[in-house]
Amino acid sequence: MSEDLNIDQLQEITRTKFDEGYRLVQIGCTTISTEQFEMNYSFNRVDQFINYQTKISKEVSIPSISNIYPNAFLYENEIHDLFGIQFPGLAIDFNGHFYKTAIPNPFRGDQK
Amino acid sequence: MRFLGMIGILIKNLIHKPATILYPFEKKPFLDKSRGQIQIEIDNCIFCGICQKKCPTNAIIVQKETKTWQINRLNCITCNACVEVCPKKCLLMENCYSAAVAQPSAAVFTYSQAFTNK
Amino acid sequence: MTKPTIIPFGPQHPVFPEPIHLDLVVEDEKVIQGIPSIGFIHRGLERLVEVKDFQEYVYVAERICGICSFIHGMSYCQAVEQVMNITITERAAYLRVIWSELSRIHSHLLWLGLFADGFGFESLFMQSWRIREKILDIIEATTGGRVIFGSCKVGGVRRDITNDALKSIVDQLLAYQKEIHEISAVFTKDKTVQSRLVDVGVLSETDAIQWGAVGPTARASGVAEDQRSSGYAAYGQLEFAPIVEQAGDSHARTVVRLKELDQSIDLIRQAVSKMPEGTIDVKVTGFPTGECFIRTEQPRGEVVYYLKANGTKFLQRLRVRTPTFANIPPLLKMLPGCSLSDVPILVLTIDPCISCTER
Numbered sequence: 001m002s003e004d005l006n007i008d009q010l011q012e013i014t015r016t017k018f019d020e021g022y023r024l025v026q027i028g029c030t031t032i033s034t035e036q037f038e039m040n041y042s043f044n045r046v047d048q049f050i051n052y053q054t055k056i057s058k059e060v061s062i063p064s065i066s067n068i069y070p071n072a073f074l075y076e077n078e079i080h081d082l083f084g085i086q087f088p089g090l091a092i093d094f095n096g097h098f099y100k101t102a103i104p105n106p107f108r109g110d111q112k
Numbered sequence: 113m114r115f116l117g118m119i120g121i122l123i124k125n126l127i128h129k130p131a132t133i134l135y136p137f138e139k140k141p142f143l144d145k146s147r148g149q150i151q152i153e154i155d156n157c158i159f160c161g162i163c164q165k166k167c168p169t170n171a172i173i174v175q176k177e178t179k180t181w182q183i184n185r186l187n188c189i190t191c192n193a194c195v196e197v198c199p200k201k202c203l204l205m206e207n208c209y210s211a212a213v214a215q216p217s218a219a220v221f222t223y224s225q226a227f228t229n230k
Numbered sequence: 231m232t233k234p235t236i237i238p239f240g241p242q243h244p245v246f247p248e249p250i251h252l253d254l255v256v257e258d259e260k261v262i263q264g265i266p267s268i269g270f271i272h273r274g275l276e277r278l279v280e281v282k283d284f285q286e287y288v289y290v291a292e293r294i295c296g297i298c299s300f301i302h303g304m305s306y307c308q309a310v311e312q313v314m315n316i317t318i319t320e321r322a323a324y325l326r327v328i329w330s331e332l333s334r335i336h337s338h339l340l341w342l343g344l345f346a347d348g349f350g351f352e353s354l355f356m357q358s359w360r361i362r363e364k365i366l367d368i369i370e371a372t373t374g375g376r377v378i379f380g381s382c383k384v385g386g387v388r389r390d391i392t393n394d395a396l397k398s399i400v401d402q403l404l405a406y407q408k409e410i411h412e413i414s415a416v417f418t419k420d421k422t423v424q425s426r427l428v429d430v431g432v433l434s435e436t437d438a439i440q441w442g443a444v445g446p447t448a449r450a451s452g453v454a455e456d457q458r459s460s461g462y463a464a465y466g467q468l469e470f471a472p473i474v475e476q477a478g479d480s481h482a483r484t485v486v487r488l489k490e491l492d493q494s495i496d497l498i499r500q501a502v503s504k505m506p507e508g509t510i511d512v513k514v515t516g517f518p519t520g521e522c523f524i525r526t527e528q529p530r531g532e533v534v535y536y537l538k539a540n541g542t543k544f545l546q547r548l549r550v551r552t553p554t555f556a557n558i559p560p561l562l563k564m565l566p567g568c569s570l571s572d573v574p575i576l577v578l579t580i581d582p583c584i585s586c587t588e589r
Contacts, residue, residue, distance in 0.1 A: 002521075018440070021439060023439050023440075023442055024442050025442075025532075025534060025551070025556075026534050026536075026549075026551040026556075028536055028549045028551070030538055030546070030547040030549070031547070040536065040549075042523070042534070046455070047459075047460065049523070049525070051523060069440065069442070070440065070441055070559060070563075071440075071441050071442040071556070071559035071560075073559075074555065074558060074559060092265065094267075098267075098268070098269055099268075099269040099272045099588070100269050100270075100272070101272065101274075106274060106277065107276070107277060118353060118354065118416055118420075120412070121357060121412055121413075121416075122353065131360045131363070143367070143370050143371045144371070145370070145371060145372065145373070145374045145389075146370055146374055146375075147374035147375055147380070168282070168286045168289045168290075189289065189378075190374075190375070190380075191289055191380050192374075192380065192388070196388075205374075
C-alpha cells in the first residue's frame with residue numbers, strides 16, 4: 001500500500017504525478033523515535049490511491065513542493081508548527097504562527 | 113425564473129399553527145431513547161468499581177469501604193458505557209436531562225447504602 | 231492606480247458559523263488576494279490517542295466536529311477494524327449507512343439555512359431549519375442524542391433499530407421530501423437568489439484537481455469523485471452514482487447539495503428495504519498492530535484517517551485530514567476578482583467546518 005521513497009526523488013515524483021493529473025490528498029508526519037520522523041505523501045486519481053513514505057532524521061529540512069502543487073503550503077505550515085521541520089521555498093510562509101500553541105512544536109516528542 | 117416564489121410557503125405559515133413550542137407554558141415531551149442522566153438503584157449495587165474503570169471522563173467514583181457511589185453530572189457525557197457493563201444491571205439511563213445548577217460542585221451527586229443494612 | 235487596503239474578515243462575523251480569519255487585500259471593493267489564518271480552536275486531539283485506550287477514543291473522535299460527528303466516529307472504528315482484521319456484521323453495516331445518510335441530510339439542511347442567511351434571505355433560513363428539526367427528532371428517537379450520536383463502537387454499533395421504527399422513518403422522510411422540494415425550488419429558480427449565485431466564484435475542473443478540492447466543491451466543477459463509490463460499509467450493495475455539475479459556480483454547488491438531499495433519502499429507503507437480520511456487534515480482543523489509510527465521505531467531502539499502531543492499547547499515531555482543510559486553497563483561488571460583498575457567499579459555499587479543520 002505504501003511505497004518507500006528517497007527524499008531526493010521527492011521533487012521529480014511529485015512533478016510526474018502533477019503532469020499525470022493526480023490530486024494531492026495529504027502530507028502527514030509521524031514521530032517514530034527520538035531521532036526520526038516518517039513523512040507520508042498521498043496522491044489520488046479516480047480510484048487509484050498511492051502513498052509514499054520516507055524516514056528522515058530530525059535535523060533535515062525538506063524542499064517544499066508548493067511550487068508544483070499550490071495547496072501544499074497548508075500541510076507544510078501545519079507540520080512546521082507541530083513538528084518543527086523546516087520547508088525552504090514555501091509559497092506562503094506563516095513563520096511558525098499558523099497555530100497558536102502553548103508550547104512550541106508540541107508533537108515533536110521532545111517533551112511529554 | 114420566478115419572482116416572489118416564497119409567497120406560497122409564507123402564506124401557508126401564516127395559516128397553520130407555529131412550528132415552535134411555547135416554552136415554558138408547553139414542554140416538549142422527552143423521547144423514549146433520549147440520553148438524559150444516569151440513575152442508580154443503590155440497593156442492588158455491589159460496589160465492584162467496573163463502571164468507574166469504564167467511564168471515559170472519570171465522572172464516577174465508587175468507594176467500597178463507605179459503600180458510596182458518586183457521579184459528577186457535569187462531567188458525564190451520557191455515553192451509556194457504565195449502563196452496559198454493570199454486572200448487577202442497577203444503572204439506568206433516564207430520558208430527562210439533569211437540572212441546571214449554580215455552582216459546579218452542586219452537580220456531584222452521592223448515593224450511599226450506609227443506612228440500609230441487609 | 232489605487233492603493234490596496236487590507237480588510238480583516240472574521241474570526242467573529244455574523245455570517246460565519248465557525249471562526250476563520252481572512253485578510254483581504256482589496257482595491258476599490260474588488261478583492262485581489264486573500265490570506266487565511268486558522269488555529270483559533272486547535273485542541274490537539276491527535277495527541278490524546280497516546281493516553282486514551284483505543285476503544286475509548288471513539289468518544290473523542292465523535293467530538294472532533296459537531297455537525298459531521300457520526301462519520302468521524304465511524305471512520306475511526308473502520309480504521310481500527312481494518313488494522314485488526316475484524317469484519318462487522320451485515321446489519322451493523324446497514325445501520326451505519328442509515329445513520330450516515332441521516333447525518334448528511336441534517337448537515338446539508340443546516341448549510342442551506344446558513345447559506346440563505348449569508349445572502350440575507352432570513353425566512354428561507356428559518357424554513358430550512360424547521361425541516362432540520364424534524365430530522366433531528368428522528369435521530370434522537372433512534373440514538374438518544376440530537377447531534378452526538380454515540381452509536382458506533384469498534385466491532386459494530388451499540389444500539390439497534392426495530393424494523394417497525396425503520397419503516398416509520400422511511401415514511402416520515404418521504405413526507406418531508408415534499409417540503410424539501412418546495413425550498414429547493416426557491417433556491418434554484420428565484421431570480422433574486424440567482425443574481426447572487428450564478429457566475430460567482432467559478433472554479434474550473436483543472437483548478438479543482440490542482441488545488442485539491444474535495445466533496446461538493448469539486449463535484450460542482452465536473453470532477454466525478456465520491457468516496458461512497460468505493461463501497462465501504464454497505465454502500466457496495468446499494469445503487470449509487472455521484473452527482474456532478476459542470477458550471478463550477480456557487481449556483482452549481484448549491485444544486486449539487488440539493489440533489490444530494492434527495493439521493494440520501496433514496497439511499498435510506500434502499501437500505502431499509504434490504505436490511506438483513508442478525509446481531510449488531512462482534513467481540514474485540516487483542517491490540518491493534520500495523521498502519522492503514524481509510525477514506526470516507528463526509529457531507530463536506532473526503533476525510534482521510536491514517537492510523538499507526540504498535541501492539542499496545544494506545545495507538546502510536548492518528549492523523550485526520552478533514553475536507554475543509556483541503557477546501558481552503560480552492561477558496562483562495564476563487565477570491566481574486568470578486569467584489570467585497572461576495573466574500574461571505576464564497577466562504578460559505580465551501581461549507582467551512584473549522585472545528586474539524588483544527589481538531
